[in-house]
Amino acid sequence: MDGSLLATPFLERLNIWFLAAWGLLALYWLARVAFAARRRQRPAVSLWSIPGLLLLPLAPLLEVPALFGIGAALLLLAEWWPRAFVPARQRPEWGWGLVLTVLGGAALLADPPSFLSLSGGVALSLWGLARLLSGLLWRPARPPARWLPPSTLGKREAPTFGTEVRWQVRQVPDPPELSVTVRQHDLLLRNDSGQELLLRGWAPAHRNAFLALDKRLPPAAEQRLRRAPDQSGVRVWYTPAGSSEVRVLRADWQAPDPAQERVLN
Incomplete structure (x- = not known):
């Protein structure tokens, strides 16, 4: 039977246009596998394309049209099934793919060729x-991308900030828990609260902005912020350690003498 399927009357049923269309379908499926791999996915239900491709040439060889319909149905299933490709947590073992490809190539080159060797070789190769x-x-x-906000002054790790802190209900403590020293080129924040504070963000008074800080400030510690030449105030959002309450420091000033320093609270 195997030899008769490779005889001339049978092979004449597979014309060049049919083989070309079959080859395009196989290349299309391999291209889908390649693009899925670039998205960190591996074929799952999509592997049903292999028996689907094998059944297509069997229909004219055996003169059973139903085989063509089954093969086409398997190809459609492998194409449109929701989980045709699934995420791969780690790189698939490509070494087994090389072994299967070599075995398939050896089966295709078997002498004398048989129908089973050709079918098995195509399946293993695909x-x-x-x-x-x-x-x-x-x-x-x-x-993860490392991002350096302009206000962190040398902070290298990515901040865990959320701008929603700016829009939450906030308290203005009295007396203030932070003091601001206005210097010529920068500002110096000092924690006067006696407890650790988590600085979440800040903004110059004349700007509608939220510059991330994500900085823990122990008691009596200081944090330096940059100061624009025309800056006349600062807003600092922070939360006490172990609390989700948002507090804000509002400090405004007039342009000082460049040779002087002033402490605001």
């Missing part, structure tokens, strides 16, 4: 190429 592409083109996760 499966191996899919695993090989998934492993080689799998894109590792990118490390």
Whole structure:
């Protein structure tokens, strides 16, 4: 039976246009596997494309049109099923893909060829190429971007800030828990509260902004902020350690003598 399927009357049923269309379908599926690997995904239900592709040429060879319909249904299932590709937590083993591809190529080159060797070789080659592409083109996760806000003055880690702090109900403590020393080129915040404070953000009084700080300020510690030449005030949002209550410092001043320093609270 295997030899008869490769005889001339049977092979004439697979014309060049049918084989070209079959090859395009196979290349399309491999391209989908490659693009999914770039998105850190591996084929799952999409592997049903392999038996679907194998059933397509069987329909004209065996003169059973139902096989073509089953193969087409498997291809559609592999294309449109919601979980055709699933996320891959780690890089797939591409070495097994290389082994399967070599075995498939050896089966295709068997002498004398048989129908089973050709079918098995095509299936192993497609499966191996899919695993090989998934492993080689799998894109590792990118490390989180390191961002340096302009107000952190040398802080290297990414801040865990949320601008929602600015819009929450906030308290203005009396007496103030922070004091501000106005200097020529910067401001110096000092914690006078006797407890640790978490500085969440700040903004010059003349700007509608929220500049992240994410800085823990122990008692009597100081934090330096940059100062614009025309700046006439500052707003600082903070929370006490162990509390979610948002508090704000409001300090305004007139332009001082550049040779002087003034402490505001």
